[in-house]
Amino acid sequence: MKRTKRPFLLKLSSLTLCAALLLTGCGGGGASAGSGSGNQTASGAGGKKTLTFWHIWGSGDSNSTAVAKVIADYETLHPDVKIEVQTFENDAYKTTIRTNVSGDTAPDIYSAWGGGFSKPFVDAGKVLKLDDYLTNEDRDKLVSGALKNFTYDGGVYGLTFGMSCSGLFCNSELFEKYGVPLPKTWEELISAIDTFKASGVIPISTSIKERWVIGMLFEAIALKEAGADQMYATLTKNGGSFSDPAYLDAAKKLMQLEEMGAFNSDAAAISRDEAEVPVKQGQAAMYYMGSWASGSVDAEDSVDAGKFKFIPFPTISGAKGLPTEFNGGGADGILVNAATADPALAADFVKYFTENLSREDYQAGNYLPTYKDAQVDESKISPTTLDIVDATKDASDFVLWWDTLLEGSDVTTYQDALDLMIQKQLTPEQFVEELKKIQP
Amino acid sequence: MDKVMSDKKAVVIFLLPSFILFCAVIIIPIFMSAGYSLTEWDGTRAKVFIGLQNYKELFSSPVFLKSMLNSLIIAVASVLIQLPLSLLLALCIAHGVKGEKFFITVFFIPVILASVVIGQLWARIYNQNGLLNLFLRALGDKDAKTAWLGGMKTALPAVIVPILWQYVGYHMLLFYSGIRSISQDIFEAAKIDGASFWRTCSSITIPLLKPIIEVSVTFAVVGSMKTYDLVKVLTNGGPASASEVITTLLVRTMFYPGNRYGYGSAMAIALIAECFLLYLALGRIFREKPEKLEKPLKDERSAA
Numbered sequence: 001m002k003r004t005k006r007p008f009l010l011k012l013s014s015l016t017l018c019a020a021l022l023l024t025g026c027g028g029g030g031a032s033a034g035s036g037s038g039n040q041t042a043s044g045a046g047g048k049k050t051l052t053f054w055h056i057w058g059s060g061d062s063n064s065t066a067v068a069k070v071i072a073d074y075e076t077l078h079p080d081v082k083i084e085v086q087t088f089e090n091d092a093y094k095t096t097i098r099t100n101v102s103g104d105t106a107p108d109i110y111s112a113w114g115g116g117f118s119k120p121f122v123d124a125g126k127v128l129k130l131d132d133y134l135t136n137e138d139r140d141k142l143v144s145g146a147l148k149n150f151t152y153d154g155g156v157y158g159l160t161f162g163m164s165c166s167g168l169f170c171n172s173e174l175f176e177k178y179g180v181p182l183p184k185t186w187e188e189l190i191s192a193i194d195t196f197k198a199s200g201v202i203p204i205s206t207s208i209k210e211r212w213v214i215g216m217l218f219e220a221i222a223l224k225e226a227g228a229d230q231m232y233a234t235l236t237k238n239g240g241s242f243s244d245p246a247y248l249d250a251a252k253k254l255m256q257l258e259e260m261g262a263f264n265s266d267a268a269a270i271s272r273d274e275a276e277v278p279v280k281q282g283q284a285a286m287y288y289m290g291s292w293a294s295g296s297v298d299a300e301d302s303v304d305a306g307k308f309k310f311i312p313f314p315t316i317s318g319a320k321g322l323p324t325e326f327n328g329g330g331a332d333g334i335l336v337n338a339a340t341a342d343p344a345l346a347a348d349f350v351k352y353f354t355e356n357l358s359r360e361d362y363q364a365g366n367y368l369p370t371y372k373d374a375q376v377d378e379s380k381i382s383p384t385t386l387d388i389v390d391a392t393k394d395a396s397d398f399v400l401w402w403d404t405l406l407e408g409s410d411v412t413t414y415q416d417a418l419d420l421m422i423q424k425q426l427t428p429e430q431f432v433e434e435l436k437k438i439q440p
Numbered sequence: 441m442d443k444v445m446s447d448k449k450a451v452v453i454f455l456l457p458s459f460i461l462f463c464a465v466i467i468i469p470i471f472m473s474a475g476y477s478l479t480e481w482d483g484t485r486a487k488v489f490i491g492l493q494n495y496k497e498l499f500s501s502p503v504f505l506k507s508m509l510n511s512l513i514i515a516v517a518s519v520l521i522q523l524p525l526s527l528l529l530a531l532c533i534a535h536g537v538k539g540e541k542f543f544i545t546v547f548f549i550p551v552i553l554a555s556v557v558i559g560q561l562w563a564r565i566y567n568q569n570g571l572l573n574l575f576l577r578a579l580g581d582k583d584a585k586t587a588w589l590g591g592m593k594t595a596l597p598a599v600i601v602p603i604l605w606q607y608v609g610y611h612m613l614l615f616y617s618g619i620r621s622i623s624q625d626i627f628e629a630a631k632i633d634g635a636s637f638w639r640t641c642s643s644i645t646i647p648l649l650k651p652i653i654e655v656s657v658t659f660a661v662v663g664s665m666k667t668y669d670l671v672k673v674l675t676n677g678g679p680a681s682a683s684e685v686i687t688t689l690l691v692r693t694m695f696y697p698g699n700r701y702g703y704g705s706a707m708a709i710a711l712i713a714e715c716f717l718l719y720l721a722l723g724r725i726f727r728e729k730p731e732k733l734e735k736p737l738k739d740e741r742s743a744a
Contacts, residue, residue: 094696102484120484209590209678266568268590268679408482408699412692416503416681423592423680 050082051346052107054097055334058087062295066360074352081345101126101337108340109350114149114158114331115236115400116407121335122152128336129155133347141355145398146330146370149405158333159350161357162367165328165392166216169279169287169297169384170309174201180285182309184323186224186253186316193262196285204257205284207275208268208422211415212403217257217288218418219327219402220313222250227320228397235405242435246319251421251428253316258422268423288313290328291392294384295365310387322396329398330370368392410438470712477706482699494706504707507677507684508714514600514685515664515718522604523611523656527649530615531641544616547609555606559673562602563589566674589675595683599674603667611656618652619645654726661722665715686711 053071057063064087071083086107088096094117100106101121112118121127134156139147143163150158170182175192178199183189193203207213223231226246234240257263264270264278276293278284280302287293297308315323334354336346355371362369363376365385378386403411417434420426426434444450477494479487498504533543550558565571566588576584588598622645630640646653668687671677677684677692686707694704 091696098483098699120482124484124486126484209676211678265585266587266590269566269568269587269675270590403697408697409703411697412700415697419678419680423682425592425680 048080048082049342049345050084051109051340051342051349052084052086053109053349054086054088054093054107055111056088056090056093057111058089062364063361063366066357066364066366070353070356070360073356074349077352081349083349104339106337108337108342108346110335110337112158112333112335113404114160114329114333115405116410117404118150118158118335119152119407122157126338127157128338128340128343128346129157130159130336130347130350131156133344133351138351141371141373143370143372145395148398149329149331149400150333150335158335159354160330160333160370161354162332162361163328163330163370163398164291164367165326165388165395165398166220166288166290167310167312167326167388167391168314169289169293170311171279171282171285171304171307172309173282173304173307174285175309182311183314184311185314189314190256190260192285193257193260197261202264202278202284203262204264204286204288205275205278206263206267206288207270207272208263208419209270210272211419212401213272213275213289214267214422215402215415215418216290216327218250218254219399220288221253221316222247223325223327223399224313224316224321225250225253225319227322228325228399230320231399232397232405235399235402237438237440241440242432242438247435248428248432249316249319251431255421255428291368291385291388292366294382294388298382298384306383308384308387310384310391312391324394324396326392326395326398327401329400331400331404332367406438413438470709473705473708476702477709479702480700481702483701487702490702494703495710497703498706498710503681503684503689504686506681507686507689510596510683511665511667511685513596514603514667515661517600517604518607518660518664519657522608523653523660525604526608526611526656527615527646527653529608529612530619531645533612534616534619534645535637535640544609544613547612549609550606551610551613553606555669556673558602558606559670562598562670563674566598590679592679592682595675595679599671599683602674603664603670606670607660607663611660614652614656615649618649622648650726654722657726658719658722661718662715665711665718686714 055067057067071085075081075083084107093111097106097110097112098120101110102124104126106126112121118127146160146163147156150156150160168183172182174180174196175182178195178201180192180195181188183192196203204217206217226234226240226244230240230244230246232238232240234242234244264275264284267275272289276287276289276296279287279297280299282303287297291310294308294310296302298305312323312326315321334350336343336350340346358367358369358371359376361367363380365382368385368389399405402414406414413434417426417431420434421428421431476487478489478491480490480493481487529543529547533540537543567573568585568587572588573584573586586594588594626644626648627640630644635643666687667685668691671683671685671688672691675683677688681689690704690707690711692698693700693707698704
């Protein structure tokens, strides 16, 4: 009897020990995850309200410090509110948030993209309409066009904290060395490319492997050909059409650049990161990229830091596009779940968050501000960022990136066709035929 | 043990957890995908039943057919290039090369390395100023500046090389342990009979390795159909789908940016079906191959 009892006791005690370890292990993990408080539901027991917030600016992202600061500030101002944050990696998040929104398991507040990305959410009635929570005063604070990509059927469904736009980053050191003026027209661009090419300088550094990079350049040409109104109407399937000759002209112009050797010869093999290397080493004269690149062209490892000029894409004579029209706009924003327990509180947080993050991100050089009169120390902002602000201060319109403004399957149609045209598998005429398959 | 096995209840109870798990993570999702593949669905809005429309589109899509062909090319290359190479290495190492352990470790290193690392490594080799072009310049082609991963003709071969290279060590190890498990007596008998190295290999080692070769061929073919990581890192299927495989196409069609869950599911089902058919076909080929009657060793001795 005694002999069997002892091992049993031993087993029991080791089991208890295991259980205890497991439990404390879990407890420790939970506490370090930062939830802490026991009030998980909105307006929970302790009088503390909780909002769940998912976003993509986790540690390591250039935006993470600013985001964390703004959230902490809000909690300090509102001691009765607890913001429960969960962060995700960018690419994975695009699938995660989609699944959760369609499965009604999305958090109260979440980050998303404007245009075609959030359109299915709005169509499915999963997003809170913010019009009732936006006063005229709130609207006045915003720069023009800040709500454009989050407005669906006349209603505002999201707020954005930053804008970006694309433009030509010109290395003024090289432009001066070869006596080339900064191009304002298509002809000047062509002659600049010829000069640089003859001198062994890469005229425009780009990536074809990452389809959105070459796409950005095509969209810039298309904007100057078609004009902002026509292009926006076409992409949002609201009256425009790819049958407009502007798109064929734009495709031909892109192929003209490709055929004259305007791009680095390994563009199809390298990523955007790699395409940026010759820019930073002073071997490429021009770089067509989003305003966010201002940080890296001015970084310490860039040999011509501080000498980059940001200019709008050159205009094309006889075409409709204006020099004040840009590709880009406010695409990164925050949406509120239609099923949130306390819509007013969530909307209040989103307003506070976007306004303050707009300032923080501008200061940090991540985005251009979406709120006017941001109080920032301009001496601490990178010179190229200030150049961009200057170039866009009279902007008349922004048309969002095609891969965001169009819906998913249309993005594939567009990018596949562009890829084939660049590799000369499609003629510009055939490319436009492919674009026409995007159903109006 | 027999007692437990005869107790049906115990068998069921012990198998139940893994059966449930297997169903939950493999069988049920496959049937769900099959269901989705009959719909037009963007993941958020309501599903619309469209019957076999997705499959019709799939098999009339040049990009899908191209990616299927590319996957098959990779599979064929694996069987015809990678496996013979692995076998040769295994034979050399197992038949008395000095420093067996060292060579095994060296050839096995690529298997351990993360595919992303291998991808970055080879991307540097294929760079305009990378190792390969420097090598060509050293050979005298002064203007060697090909962007190997960016050419319509060069991209697929350039992607296949590291895919094959990565798993040579893996198959080599399979073959090597297979050879090691063959009784030494047979080799000794062959030696006494005066068989040469090649004769030993072709008459003893390779026939006895048949089961292992079968496993390797299956792994190589099914593995090639499922290749994703290296293609993703090296070319992302580009340029203009020149190196597209089914998996890279599937991911960008189904998730970001394509967002076509129904069509993507049809692609996934096609991939599953293709892998399964290939698996069955391979089993058949190996079973039906008649056992070759080896010539008696005597011949060689009398010839010698």
